[in-house]
Structure formats: C-alpha cells, structure tokens
Amino acid sequence: MANSQTHFLRSSVLPFELRYSDNSNACYKKHSHPEFSIGVVDSGVSEYINQNLKQEISVGSTVIINPEAVHSCNPKTGTNWSYKMLFVQPDWLTDLQNSISGTEKSEFQLFKQKHSRCSTLYQDFQSLSQVLIENESPLLVEESAITFFSNLILNDLKAPFINIIPKQATHLAYQYISDNVDNNISISEIARESGLSHFYLIHSFKKQYGITPHAYQMMMKINKAKILLKKGNDIVSIATDLGFTDQSHFHRHFKSIVAATPRQYKKNR
Template sequence: MEEKIFTKIFTDENLPYLELRYSNNTKHYKKHIHDTLSIGINIKGKTVYTNKDRIYDFDIGMIALVNPNEIHSCNPIDKTPNLYYMLYLDQNWCFGIQKTICEDIEEFIPFKKEFLDDMSTYEEFKTLCKTIFSEITYQEKEEELILFFTKLFKSYLKDFHKKPTNEDDMKFKKIQEYIQKNYKKNISLDELSNEFQLNQFYIIKLFKNKLNMTPHAYLINLKINKAKEYLKEGNSLVDTALECGFADQSHFHRNFLKIVATTPNQYKLNFVQD
C-alpha cells in the first residue's frame, strides 16, 4: 500500500514571523532562496542537501541551517518519500533574539555552518515543531520558540552581557508590577510593548537578566502560585482556573503539572480536611 502524500503548514496571525511545514512530499526542488532563516530536519528518510556550492548527505539527527537568501535545495535520494519539518523565520525576529544575547550587533548574524550534526539539538527542534503544531496557546508556543532560538543563537554568538542600568531596573519593576496586577489576563508581548512603548526583545532581555525567564513564564508562575492559594482554600478546579485566568482546564492542568510536578487535584487533596 502506497504511503499517503501530505503537506501540513502551520501559520498563526499571533505569530506572524513564522511558518512551519510538515510534509512527506516527494517533489524535487530546484535550487532556490528564501528571505527567511530556514531550519529543517528529516524525521524519516535521507536527502541530498545542497547549500551554495556544497553538497551533503542529509540524515536523521542533522539540522539544516539555511541563512536568508542562501541558494539551496533538499531532495529525497530515492522515490520513497522522506518525512520532514521545515521552519521559516522572519529575519528581523531572529535579529531581535540575537540582540538580547549580544547588544553590540547591528544586523542579523548568519550561521557559519550549513548544518548541525547534534542529536540533542535535533531532538529539541523536533519537540519544538511538534509543540507548534499542538493545540496549546500561541503564548506557550512563542515561549518555546524564544527559549529554543536563544539557546541556538547563543551557541555561536559571543555573549556581551552588560550590567543593567538604573533605568533598566526601573523599567523592569514597572513591567513586573503591571504583570502582578493583571495576572488574570493572558498578557502578550505585544500588549507589554504597547503599554510601555518598549521593544519586545528589550522586555525579554530585562526579564532574562533579572529572573532568567521570559515575561510569559513569569506570568504563568504567578498564575500557578495564585492557583495553589485558591486550592488550599478548598476552591474547585474549575473556579480556580477561571480566577487565575487560564484559557481552559487543559491549559491550567498542563502548566500546573509542569511547575508543581503534580496535578491540581492531587495538590488539592493534600489540604482536604477529614
């Protein structure tokens, strides 16, 4: 029985800087360019990967790194379809993440290598792609994207951390207080950027320097800490999730388990009086 050929493409108006392709297409591509940073992996099968004038046998465990406007192609070796993910990221978004790592750069710094052969990073990227296609909130997807690409870019960018200024401290404090006051809302980076007239990536940097977490991670931690208080008081799981501003029960359960390492119900049972 022939394998069904498919192509699934993820886009989201809340994440306008990315497009993710999941496919087992057998079509062969001519050498071409994108104005995006393109990163891809094979899940099944082998391909011939060309980047500029270099040709590679591309296998599972490898990650193709295609800088913006680099001529490239990646095609199956035989007629059997290869299963792959290909992520396309806006160059300006990538530069914003790089700028949080290295303040001195003035433009996107391209990868010097055409691929990585690192199973750990491969598995992390595969998990990221599955996460993007999952049903979780776009804020959670954005969180995972920021964490993965901060780590990836750090692997080849020199880190010029400058000491935070008093002005940075004041801005961070104001944003932190705003999130604390509005923790019931699902506050986005866009909202923070508009509220404080600050660049999104500058806000990310403030939180990474101060708390070593993103604003969204800080918000989720606040929600979970409040949820623990409500559960200790004997409130129902449904009321607790609503009071803490979680999108739904699944969103509440998933994040509670991730941070507290137990389910909300199991946590609540510790405080039930006989």
C-alpha cells in the first residue's frame, strides 16, 4: 500500500474544497457529484473517464468535470500518482458566467472541454491551489479564483474579453482601496463601492493601473509600513495593525517590494 495521505482544504473565503494527495494508489468507482471540479496530475499516469471520454493522462494534464457528470480518475494498474482536485459550488460559477456574458441565466452553463494539456492552464491551476493552501489574504484568494475561472470560461467560449468600463468606476475602486489600507477588504466590498462586477473590477483595474487590486492593496500597506518603521514603531505591531496574518506574511511581502526585510529597513532609517 502506498504511503500517502489525502488532504482536504475548505476555503474560508469561497465555496471551494481542495483535495490533494501524493503517492496514492487509491481507486474510485465511477461517480458523480453536484459540484463542478477541475484538477491536475502532479506525478504518475492515470486513467481518466468522463462520460464518453476515456484516456490516459499524466503530468501536465488538467481535467474539467461538469456537475453531475459521471467520471472516474485512477492510477494506472500497479502504479501510484499525485494529484490536486478543486471542487466548486456551481452557483458561484454561474454568477461569474453571468457577469462575463452580461446575462442573468439561472442555470450553470456546461463546459465543453473535458481535458487539456495547456501548460498555462496547468500552471495557473497550481498557482491558484497554492494561494488557497496559504489562504493569507481574502482579497488575494478571491482575486486569484476569479481571474483563473474567468480565463477558463472565456477559453471554453473561445470569446475575447472586451473592456468597456468607464475609467471613473475603476478609479472609485482605486480610491476605496487607498482609503482602507489598514483593513483586509474583500473583492465584494470593492465591487460594491465601484459599481462593477467582480470580473470587470479585476480586469478593468489591471488594464487602467497595470496592477491587480490585491497587488495595489499590498503596495499601499508596505508604503505605510515604511513610514511607521522610519518612526521607530514595533515590527510586530505594524504587521498586526496593517492586517497581515502573521510576521512571516508581512516579512515576505515587504521584502518582495523593498528588497530588504522590515528589520533591515528599520535599522537603516
């Protein structure tokens, strides 16, 4: 029996559940579930069945499974595999689909694609999974998920994204983030303030300012932290007051922007 353990991670921010396992030989009967699911193979070779599709998949493969679709995915006989699988409540995706299309459909729109070898999709899923596992910022979790699934929807529709949002609406989002540097605000709060949907908020903000809402929020937090460090404030207190989950979270983001640790920066003020 393989020495493996399956992990289940339920997001505190979104209706998501991430399941991941290393070196597993566990097998599943054909089954279905009400959630939409998408997953990747990290190692090994597996047999993937999704309704009328049956094929071997390996590292770099991404599987896409609509709600209630009968499927299975198991390691090739006599082998082990590693994988990640993300389960998403359909209502959340339906809202995003409507936001992108500008419609008010009540039912989830089925994805046409069931399998992909696209390296970009594979890497983007790995990045989203890492954000969900770390779960360090609600804004980053929402932003990452909306960006990933927006691209998935647009690619499945083979539709280009057209941004026709007035600049004033995006500026309201920009100003709201600026005014709430100390708070861990959510995408929903920013969207409500600007009058934009979650989808258009993220895409429009990046197009207008060249940076995502979360990246801008983090930049403003670090700029304020620099001011407080130069005043001699305590590092632990700064991290707490600016809404960082812990010191390592603060340390990592500070160094990525300033190229020095908070302690180094304070010492040379």
